[in-house]
Structure formats: structure tokens, C-alpha cells
Amino acid sequence: MDYRDLMKQAVEIRERAYTPYSGYQVGAALLSKSGKVYRGCNVENAAYSPGICAERTAFVKAVSEGEREFSAIAVIGGKAGGPLELAPPCGICRQVMREFCDPDTFEIVLGTGPEDLQIYTLSQLLPMSFGPENLKKQETV
Ligand code: THU
Numbered sequence: 819m820d821y822r823d824l825m826k827q828a829v830e831i832r833e834r835a836y837t838p839y840s841g842y843q844v845g846a847a848l849l850s851k852s853g854k855v856y857r858g859c860n861v862e863n864a865a866y867s868p869g870i871c872a873e874r875t876a877f878v879k880a881v882s883e884g885e886r887e888f889s890a891i892a893v894i895g896g897k898a899g900g901p902l903e904l905a906p907p908c909g910i911c912r913q914v915m916r917e918f919c920d921p922d923t924f925e926i927v928l929g930t931g932p933e934d935l936q937i938y939t940l941s942q943l944l945p946m947s948f949g950p951e952n953l954k955k956q957e958t959v
Contacts, residue, residue, distance in 0.1 A: 831857035844872035856880035873911040
């Protein structure tokens, strides 16, 4: 899928962000290896910590529908009513990506709009990471 189209989906879903506390709206569009797009926005909460980021909303939607393999995510942010801005994923979201995505091939598409994209691999944004294989039992010989 063209990353401009993936970013367009992130821009569109960002409109659904529920952000009465920060006023900062984020949209994410997650592309599964099966070719489907799962979209998420940030959803805040009066108790603050139950709030969830756009990227994790997209992952939770996708995984709960049975997806486990992903190729890319587009993310965009910005204050409500203001211009679209580059929105690098927070550390917790990067770690959630690490659970399901290959660090060397999964691509994170950032930018200020569909015509202004910057592409990073997960390993560029989360170097020397801890992942599922760290908990796998050692092979015995
Ligand atoms: N936010 C995201 O949705 N994704 C990120 O990766 C960074 C931050 C949200 C959380 C909160 O609702 C708002 O942006 C301000 O931090």
C-alpha cells in the first residue's frame, strides 16, 4: 500500500481523538501483512493514566481481530484546530510495536501530511530493544 494513502487514513481517524485534557490529537493507521488497515486515535480519561495513545488503540483493535503480523504504521498529530505535526511514537507505543513487529522491517511513517513523509524502521526508533525472544527458553544440547 502507498504510504501516502496510509497517512491519509491516519489524518482521517485523528478527527475522532478524544482529548479534552491535552487538546493534542493523534491518528494512527496500522497496515497488517494481510493487507488490512486498522485505525486508532488517542482516547483520554479524567483519571489521566487510563488514557491510551492512537498507536496502541490501532494495535489493540488489530490484535483483537486476530491480526499478529504487521508491516507499517502511519502516525500524525497536532493540537486540535491547529496544523498537522510530526508525532514520533512514545516509548510505550514503540515497545508495543516491538511485541508484534520485526524491528528491522517494520516501518513507522511520520510526517506533517500525506505529501511530507519520513520513514523509519522500528529498530531506528527503538535500538537494542527487549522483545519476546528474550523470554524464550534456551535450547538445550
Ligand atoms: N499520544 C499518542 O496518542 N501517541 C503518542 O505516541 C504520543 C502521545 C497522545 C497521548 C495523549 O492523549 C496526548 O497525545 C498528549 O500526550
